Every structure is written in C-alpha cells, then in structure tokens.
Amino acid sequence: MxxxxxxxxxxxxxxxxxxxxxxxxxxxxxxxxxxxxxxxxxxxxxxxxxxxxxxxxxxRVRNPKGKILDQTLDEAVAEYFEDHEGQWSGIRDIEADFERIIGYLGAHFMIGDIDTETIIEMVNKRKREFVKLRTKDGKPKIDKATGKPKPQKLVSARTVNISVGERMKWFLSHMESKGRQIQPIRWEVVWVKEAPRHTEFTYEHEQLMLKTYRTDHLPALCFALAGGPRREQFVDLRWDQIDWRKRTITFKSLKKKAKKGQEPKPYVLAMTPSIENLILSQIDPETKRPYNPEYVWTYVGERTFWNNKTGRDHVKGERYRLTYEGIGTEWARWKKEQQLTNVRMHDMRHAAGERLAEACADPMIVRDSMNHGDLGMTERYMGGVKVERIRQAMLAREALDADRMQVVVPTENPTQNPTRVWA
Known part of the structure; x- marks a missing residue:
C-alpha cells in the first residue's frame, strides 16, 4: 500500500x-x-x-507449447496499444476508432473470426454515421436563412477508410506478426472509393489573402506558405527553435517515422531571407525586443474583455501570443467573408510542397523539406506532374532527338581509308 x-x-x-x-x-x-x-x-x-x-x-486459444493463437478483441486491442505505447501521434483519434470497432463487434469477439465480410459490415455501419457535432450544446447549428437546424453530414469515404480499414489492417497485421491466427483479408474490396479532393491554395488565393486578411495574423500565415510546416508546428514556434548562425528552424517532428528504439529525427527547415523578414516582423522596432519573449507569432487585441482561460484582462491594442484555436477561428471568419468554401489552411502546406516540387527536380529535397516519412507520402501530397512540366520535358526530348538525327553514321571503317574526309 x-x-x-x-x-x-x-x-x-x-x-x-x-x-x-x-x-x-x-x-x-x-x-x-x-x-x-x-x-x-x-x-x-x-x-x-x-x-x-x-x-x-x-x-484464449493456445498451441501445445502455450503460444496464444487466438484471443478476444478487447484483450488484443489492449495488447496492441501496450506494444505501441508512446509511438503514435493523434492517440485520441486512434483510441476513439478502436472503441467504435469494439462497439461494432463486441468485446468478446475472437480476432481469429474477423474476415473480409466482418470488416465490410463495419465499413457499411461507419458509412451510415454522421460527422460528430462540435457545438457546445451538442445540437446542430441553426441555418439563419431558414431558421431550421442544418442537416448533419455523413462521414466522408476517407474517414471511413482511415477509422475502419486502415485501423484494422495495421491491427491485424501486428497481431499476425505476434503469432495469432489471422484470416486472410481481401483489402481491395474493403476500401471505399474516395472522391478526389480538388482543393488547392492558388496564387489567386494568396493575392486575396494579402489584400483582405487581418494584418497581424498575416506573418504567421505567410510563414506557413513559405516553409510548409503544419499548423501545430508553426503556431507554436518559439524563439529558441531558431538558429540564427546556421539559419535554420528546428521543429518537433510530428509524423515522421523513426527506426525502432530511436527518437524521430527533428524537422529542420532552412531559413530564407523572406522567412527571416517574417520572423523579424515580430520584434518591436522601438524596444528591439520580441513582442512575446517565448513564442514568435503574436497578434494585436481588438477588444477588451476578461479572459477566463488566462484569468486576467485581455486589453485592446496589446500584443498576445497567437494560438492554434485563434488562428483557426480567424481563418474560418475570413473564408466566410470571402465566400470561400473549399479552401483549408492545410492547403497552404500542400501549395508550399507543390511549388517547391515545381522549382526543384529532386524529390528527396521536397520530402525532407516537408518532413514526410517516405517518398510515397510526398507523391500523394504533391499530386500528379503538372502538364507544363510534362510539356517542357517533351520539348527537351525532341531537341535531343533532333541533335541525334543530324549525326552522320559512318558506313565504312575509317582505318581502311585514312584519306577519306568524313562529314
């Protein structure tokens, strides 16, 4: 005790x-x-x-030597989480997905009985579920035009594939590697067809943002577009992450996989003059000191009120640290004002990677600059090759072909007729 x-x-x-x-x-x-x-x-x-x-x-089902061959779903999931303790980001989402899966099948369902049909049934159940409401009262938002609650949206095909298909694939693969007798799954019939997402943060969006966005938030957003870090990385940027001598910024890695038993490699971003100017904009020109001594990005308070989170007054005109939720709220407000429905803040990260890919032919540079775990992720984020790049490659090939076609090929051995003049 x-x-x-x-x-x-x-x-x-x-x-x-x-x-x-x-x-x-x-x-x-x-x-x-x-x-x-x-x-x-x-x-x-x-x-x-x-x-x-x-x-x-x-x-449990054991073999004559005592090795576990089959066990209940809840026990196997607990073992799965224990084996991967501290290795996942977004652990809450993973826990919620497996709680849902256990709810579908039951805690005492044997993992050896999970087959293709079982997973398809779970997929079909998930497809009929709605997106979780994020309102404070748990009720749908009211449509101001009609005065009626807005209809709830079904979860997307991408969400279904992640929350059921991918979770079960990695789970069953792990349990099979531990000696459990897992049935073969036809994954090609499990996946739900995903509609391609045609969102892109274009140069037109950038120009609109520079003209109409809140000016004290702009440096952080322009930094995200220039460097490509994720929101949780660039919003929490601290001054001690900046190495002015090496001209680099080191972020804590969120997604990149690490070798077994090793810490993930840090995400290092090269600092260009434009990125440096954005950071220097967060230094008070009068005092020559940062607006916030710890965090880089700040904003100017637009009104005075009592902040329950900090337990003190929030004063109009003073500088405060920019937060993950705050920048998201302002982004949603700007989208609504500009009537943009299908542009996300995360699309700026995609735009940063795509523009870098257009300017650089080395995919390894794009991978490390975007902090992707592998080139497959880089290819998925960058999308297909632009038609203009294909055209330039074809023109280069045609020029090469033309040069080669102009070469006169000898028809006799020059050593046998040394006086012959060759074209």
Missing amino acids: AYNNKGFYRTEWYIDGQRYTRQTEIPVTGSKKNKEKAQALQAQWRAETEADIMAAEAN
Missing part, C-alpha cells in the same frame, strides 16, 4: 510478476479506518483483476 503526493491512497498488487496499480479517493490523513478502507478496496480490485485474467484465459 502506498499513497501519492496528493495525499490519497494508491493501491498496488502483483499477479504472476505483473504489477497493477490503481488510485483511490481515500485521503491518507484521518483515522485508521481510512487505511483499512483502502486495503479492502485493494483486495476487491485484486480479486476483480484475477477474475478478468481467468475469464480472458478461458477465451
């Missing part, structure tokens, strides 16, 4: 060498009865754990 630094008892017990711990709400201070209550609770939880282990073992 132990207690944590918050003054509440924490229970601890071992079963077959496996350590289990659980926090109680029983305070350490007080009578001896509190300790007895905590001990009784520990005994109860230990008994429940032993019962769960016995129930799980009853459902």
